[in-house]
Amino acid sequence: MVKIENLYYEYEDGTKALNNINIDSSKGKTIGIIGANGSGKSTLFLNIMGILKPKKGSIIYNEIPIKYNKSYLREYRKKVNIVFQNPDHQLFYSNVFDDIAFSLRNIGMKEDVISEKVIKVLEKVGALDLVDKPVHFLSYGQKKRIAIAGVLVMNSNVLLLDEPTSGLDPYMTKQMKNIINEISKDKNIIISSHDMDLIYDICDYIYILSKGNIVREGKTEIIFSEDKLIEEAKLVKPWLVRIHEKFNLPLFKNEEEFILYKEKESL
């Protein structure tokens, strides 16, 4: 799907932001990009979207390097799209329906098709009751859902999620996880997050970004078993990995597996 080859990016003042990045999103269904604050995740995402132009290297979509002209990028962004961290940046309209319909109207879709799609996507993120609400009436968590819905409605093949759970309460976080699990069934997802439990649960392949370099990549279970690496990247291990190591339990992929195991054990 999306492939990044030998990408270098510098800010205007010459600070090196990204060095020799190689990422291949087809290595898993859900790709995790993790790293401390300021490690370059957001810059990387803006590069993938074609908003920032790399100094060297290229973004390759379906085997073809992307071109930086308006019409190409427009087509490209129908296939690859992004949900930003701060939902307020991506809500323009005063009510939820119009906001979600925005990109579809930009493509010139018919109004009846649009309304069908908007309702469907609101159902998917569990926000159908918000359809007529004005955007500034929504809570942060609700805004985040609407922001995701506004991008999902385009039905792109690859979806970038920048910190989808930051600032959400535990209940919302869990729901967000379900939403991501649901959409990852038919989409390639690249996700950046500081929530290691979330990353461990939903990603099958991980890249660790540190100071603008990919320091390591690999399958989720393997990445999180390396103590030194995790510490150096200023991260922590997910709790399931920690109980696996400390209490001599098998390595579970998610909480449900763990509970199931415990139930069997107590029988």
Next chain:
Amino acid sequence: MLLIDRYAYINELRNYSPQVKLLLSCGGIVLPRLVNNYYFDLVITIFMIVLVIGIAKIPFRTYFKMLLLPLSFLLVSIITIMISVNGNAYLYYFKIINIYIGITMDSLSKGMKLFTTVLSSLTSVYFLILTTPIIDIIRILNKSKLSNLFIELMVLTYRSIFIFIEEANNIYLAQTIKFGYENNINSLRSMALLIRNLFARVFIKYNEMNISLECKLYDGEFKLGD
């Protein structure tokens, strides 16, 4: 959140046809200009006040406070209009050197008419904005084949107002808990900082908005549905 906006969503007339509400309020603005009689204006004013307080159930105190702001402007301007210099047939006047300053019968009735006309317009506009969510108004404008540019501007302005207020509020709050408004000098300094920061943040927001517009396939025109 703006108080006016909140009432627009929770008032008793919220679900009543927005077309009728818009027509009523337009009528309340246009008719007093055609009918040259200030009793007629007052009837309209009272009608609107009854609609807002009696039927839409907007609290009287809040409504009155909201009216106070434009009313104070109105009073000041009416007074300046009523006073004429070197006119004739003064009701009351005083003389400074060779100049007569005072109120004539003519200027008094002009001022009165203007006052009641503006009052009826004010209450009519308040009726509309307090009972009709802006989204409904935008929908009607959209159907009325008004220029898209105008509606776009309205949509974006409306949204930006809230972002702007929120930012200003956040900065103000942060300054307050750091004793930024303890005394006059601090207040002045903090206010200057607030304005400067707000200005900078508007540009940052603009930049971020541009990026997400690009990602949402924006092509130079804000499209509105039916």
